[in-house]
Amino acid sequence: MIENVEKRWAIHHKIISEDTKYKVITMYAVIILLTGFFFNNPLEILKGMGTVLTSSSILLTDYMEIANIGTAFFNSGLMMLGSIFLARKTRAHMNGYLIAAVSIVGGFAMFGKNPYNVVSIVLGVYLYSRIQKERFGKFILIALFGTALGPLVSQITFGFGLPLWAGVLVGNIAGILTGIILPPLATSFVKFHQGFNLYNVGFTAGIIGTVFMAVFRSFGLETPTVYQVSQGNNLALASILGVYFGSFIVTGYLMNEHSFKHLRELMRQPGRLVSDFVTTEGFGVSLVNMGLLGFAGMGYVFLVKGELSGPTIGGIFTMIGFGAFGKHLRNALPVMLGVFLATQLKLWDVNSTGAILAALFGTTLAPISGQFGWKAGVLAGFLHMSMVMNVGYLHGGINLYNNGLSGGIVAATLVPILDAFREEDSFE
Template structure:
């Protein structure tokens, strides 16, 4: 449905032209494919990658549970501003080689592979951003992508201990560390990344209607799949969301779809309420939250984080409707388990801390890691959770 809907916005010729433009873009943060190409091309690129990811998962005989749904929607979201049909393949292939070396099935590492495409801009930037001879650029870019894919599974398994499952974007944190290493290496060789900000504006009405149709369809289908009932949703929102909380397994696919549609409306509503623009990065953020509506996020645990981010922007030097704070409000919900586990007050604190952190870590990886908020969220969780535990822990009786 999403793939075909691209032709509502642009003609086939325009979409092909736009696809060529966005595929050749360096794609570092923040590169809106709706601005670099056009709206139809961005939606087509996003939907095509979602279809490919779905088919690969089906071919690999993966259970379609919460994590895989979250991963596919995250790929689709970031394919509106950074992932494309050129830059994801080396990373996927690297993870496949990792699986072969380990003697394991690719399906065991498919979640890491999908989220690992966060470093797609590393491939695009080396290929198109440094004015290297094309053959040399393609070789070194794809070599870097293969290395990323080879090492991500081991690093991801290790770093989850760092934030104890309270940062849902674990591979985002891992990709931030890897991206920082590659950026340091590139800077040592005399290469650096420019500050990038390409954004589309003026599409709130049409894209708002477009998203509303998608979210309503999710809620209606979920209602039907849940025996024409919303029964059980109150139990779903009582879950903390801490990794691993798979709503598909725990609460059923129907209620999961309902939850996905609801968090979609909440996040879109926030953007419009504060005067933000619906464009590639923002819809990418909304898609990601919707995807994680199957894997840890729900209407109760994301709102405190968004309030905290809003207060963080309001009380500091950032405009609440600028692209950075808007993305922080959406992707900062990676810390939703903090609110789910410890209550809304600590959720607000986490969101406030995240707002300050995320605006300062992007320079470390030069925009190479699309999951910048996952990187920041890991740091915030690693700092905040031990402190909360220390003061909330009941003293043992003598």
């Protein structure tokens, strides 16, 4: 039966080799890295990387602001290439989940992840695989997503006033410990939200970050409130990003046999974990979907008269990545609408960075609108806006995927209620 399904899939989809998929995603990572030199010269980027590597990197530390735009793009591309290298070495398939992982690493490399603060976490996951006598490739995705706790390593190293040698030692021990406990916790916590929160490891990282912060506070250690966000670069950044997003659509169109076929089928999927669009609908049409989400994210920023900065670009890059793994316009836009409506009735300005990030990253709840209909998606976004603005204190900004923690709580609360009270297709 499985062979017959695979044959039917092959008849209706153009087969794209693993090597080709790796080359395409690598090409985009290289483009992001090289974009840095469009804004700054090599010496400025080198100095900027020194600033980035030695920053505490807790939310919100925009690398465009503390260093420069070129450094942020260079760091993003570098981190993506490192992720692709690890995936290739572990023989991981370039499916939707891996594309989402590589993209989220690149997105948060704009404001929080850097080569220093992620290595020990990945090493911890590797050690877990050795302890379990399993192949590291089985856990590579958790390792990549788990770099959400990079600021934990940086804050201990540079932010608590420890001697440098002690900060490096304790920070990296904490990173290794985090990597070791991530896989079993991530596997367990997916049951909590039933797959309706796409950032499952973000929820897991939020719980781990909350535990670490509780321990820190018991010793009188507190993370400062950080809000370092760049402004005034919309025109230049929009020009670059517009070409970038457009190239996804064009490349996908060409690789999808010069057509948009299967895009409609893709947008009919609810998106609940695990929804790998690359596997079910094809690599080409997934690229098209990714480009459309990129434009949707950037369009929202301009609609509310916001700023393109490291964090907001990180949010858009994350939307793009999950365009291969659970998100599409049909299930993401209702959640964004819910966040927008919340800003009209609540305390937060619609064009503030926090509110914009809630709309972009809040699409982690897209499966709710995909499963229960657009009205449920609006409700999820509305609730998410309140939740995400309050959970950051729990982990003190050392978990970059704050929306993943919030999304997990909203999904776990809302989904059972929707299940209990809906009639079949009542939200459609």
